[in-house]
Amino acid sequence: MTLTAENTSHFVELPSGRMHYHEAGSGHPLILVHGSGAGASGWSNFSPNIEALAEHFHVFAVDVIGWGESDAVKDGEFVGPVQIIEFMDALGLDKAALVGNSMGGVISIAAAARHPERISHLITMGPGVFTNIPPLFTAGDGPTEGIKILLQAYLDPSVETMKKLVSIMAFDPAMASDAIATERARATLARPDHIGNALQGFKSGKLTGYQATPAEAAGITAPSLLIHGRDDRVVPYEHTLRLVATIPNSRAVLLNRCGHWAQLEHADEFNRLVVDFVTNN
Template sequence: MDVSYEETFRSVTLPDGTTVAYNEAGAGDRAVILVHGSGPGATGWSNFNPNIGALADDFHVYALDMPGWGESSSRPAADYRHPEVVVQFMAAVGIDRAALVGNSMGGMIAIAVAARHPERVSHLITMGPGSGGVTIFDAGGGLTEGLKILYKGYADPSPENFLATVDIMTYDTPQEVAAPLAEQRSANARRHQEHLDNWLEGSVDGPPLRYGASEREIASITAPALLIHGRDDRVVPFEHTLRLVRLISDSRAYLINRCGHWAQLEHAEEFNRLVRDFVLNTSGTGEKPALVALGG
């Protein structure tokens, strides 16, 4: 399905007055909610524009701007509370259950919703999230290489800094693709200086994403989970997904070689195929698969 930003753009006001902007496409009973990462200039559209139309052929797709990003309300970092925003958004637009798809921070949000509101989540799909606990962004005691670049973009959202961001977020992006993507992200970030200021002011003790699920919560997740990660991710190492697949009982990990932090952009066709097949054909009954045949 061919879609544009303008024709799919929507917004809704939550009971507390927060505005959540989103892009909506497709129809039907199966809802898929896409949740972006934490980078400056990130939005539902910028993180998922090659995926929204493709998935809308089979699902009712919603790509959110979380409060503090894009066209959604500004919010101090201490008040992000994004997992609850997702649940409130679902209530506001009439979604009972959805497949949650989250990249990086969005993956953390999706994991927390699946753990704390299992009745709301039919399927859990992540790309490059942390794996819970207080050291989710730890790289031997400090920020990863990718997160250091991400912070430079918050402090100076110039196209030059965003070129460096695109370079480190991806495995090998050609200049003709990287340049317009960097310009788009830079323009998004510069349009809302208040979002950048709130992130930086809340980052004295590291990235202000303090709503992540605990290890105990992650282990309680009952939704079927598809955990996608780039082997060459320099923002959140793929070992986090190996930890998640150990913790979540009904899960499978999918590791992509020559792929960085944005699997949904770098390998869009493969990603779309994986998500479509997983949501349509994985029931999450909790039953063990039958053994069809045994090899010798």
């Protein structure tokens, strides 16, 4: 059976809110955690990966609280890694591998640092780390062009803006198709509560305020695979160089001709990397 967004869709009630997720496969649990962009969700960020990974693992692609079909954040508080542990508890998952893109990577790093007994493997793609320590997302002159267009997409979730967003997120301009831009715009406009919460989260700094400190990251015990696009215009790859120098049992993979969405632009290679890493570590 071909996997679709509809036939893999589920909901679960958590203390932090009602969470939507996609589920497929069997075996060791693998939780996919998406980024913070307008219109982002478990399916939009991982649709080329879910079926391939489900041939080897029990895959869960979550909609983070505040995105997709999940509940809005409560009182402007972004729960970050807490929701991952709540999700595992609700589904009876003692231990799982985490795969996080961008904000999802920040969430996954914090979960691995604070709940080492629950996280078997850590895999990240383009997370911004230690952003309270210079240099932030930039060489020193303000947010990157990717962060700027990400914010613009929340302020003006039109198809035209979404095409700009996708063109900056990806290295390959062909990814900025009308179909992808239209779906991103539709998904964003469908949840005005998510728009307001995300903008407030960026402004207040709470959106990723739960991130792990360097000391916490240095204590991560899970085998860690840190993937980054050489051409990432949202989060420079130096963030991953800093991270691989901090996490003791880690390795970094730098992909040329690759932007912020390694799992989408280089799906086949990404899937092979994840399967090999989780299977053999």
